[in-house]
Amino acid sequence: MQNIVEAIKDKYHSQSEIEFQVFFNDHITNDFNILFKSLFSDQKPYFAAAIPGSFYGRLFPSCSLHIAYSCYALQWLSQMPKDMKNKRRIHYDGASIEVWNAYVAQFHKDMEVFLSARAEEIVPGGLMVLALPAIPSEIQYSKIGYRIFTFLESSLIDMVNEGIVEESLVDSFNFPVYFPSTEDMTKVVEKNGCFSIERMELANPQSGIDANSFINHIRAGSEEMFTIHFGSKIADEMFERTLEKIEEISAWMEDEYCKTTRQLFLVLKSKINL
Template structure:
């Protein structure tokens, strides 16, 4: 699997699009607002109220969450400036929106004029920051920006995705991700791939960020030291169960299933901290762990299991399409949604988020 070619959220604005099935991710973004505001306050004050700020949202995807992040960043800077009573003019802000080349950038760009008009309707809009948007296709495991050009980097629910499926010496039989039944060297391969990728991410950002620049990352993770704990693997175990059911009925080839693995790693706070300290270019301001229920993907009164199924389809469908083909998609996601419904009816299922705020050392 060439991850850079196939990893993307479902584009457009259809029933299974990421745009219409990302309420859970939106909730996570809202939960991290205090950490973002604190980082921006320290940045803005520490740099003596600069007249230009360059920011980047890495793994921006598409849909309303993308410009929600941009909006919150602009509002935060304006709020900080007014709170501190700065007599300086509002800064100009350049926002880079980054994702892999097959991301649905067109949907984002179509939304920008409306977004900019909404900013102009903000209170005291004549004094609000001027905001400019630019799309940057490419992997954030490579260099993306000019050296020492970025003041603030933000990423939410992107860095758990790996640059490639880990190289495994054993078949991860019957599984599509780390599981309690995975061979030890499969678990080891996943962890080593995370270490390699996250270290490269930090090295690239260290080159691109100005001294004193700030970075806030929220990663789908886990609290447990066990990389196969239910809190991080269960959502993929249910998809594996759906595929195994189809194998037993002759609808999917067993070899096809055994050669499919999700390119993701959900780190613990300890693992995140370890890699940041190992790379050495950033000082950690805080590491926080939060939880979000699976039912955050739905509005009140809606079918929670069905909506969580659509949320996961928006995320996982392109990966399954590239490996299994189109013929199984409707069937596998119908079964997957049923597994999710049963699980959510039995217990309060949660996802764990690891948020780290850090500063580029001077």
């Protein structure tokens, strides 16, 4: 947000006359107290407020935003894809084409809701900047390059085979994350019709993160979801068992992950005449 504010000031050669209001959005369970403690540890060049709620729906009054920014959030679906059989699996990685199609359908449905809501809230000619993990269009769905879910899944299946976890619990859980391609994003934006694509590119950032840190990163963002479905004891053991696969995960990160996982950067402009 600070980069955006500084860029606007630089564009209009302004130091103080423009005032900025920044709204931070997350689910109602987010600890906004930690956010504001971080924000106000230093003086920020904008006024800040928090807006709790899902971005898969309206959050702001009509024509009240000039710039919307979403970073590594839109890969999360609004819900787990329903009415599909994904036996002994928790994701579409390595699953059947029917399972993958269910994920694609849910992603397209969610993006239509997201784009339509933002189109109401952003002023005509306003911008929306999106950044999220993605895959090149030529990568097959079965080789998404994000096999971390397969490693978590194998830990759960080991526990099923040992009688620790009910197989039906695994069969009824599908991790609600989808990694789109540029083709996916182009389709949903053009179908929605409220925005024009000003810029779209795939980057290949090299984070240099090691396998152990990567697993803990995934755990920080997903443990609550596993805990709700499987219980805290099973979720904890699943991650501990996955850490025991550290050498295999390291080899995967050096080979497939770096070759197929990308960061999608997208700039959309709200159409003036709809």
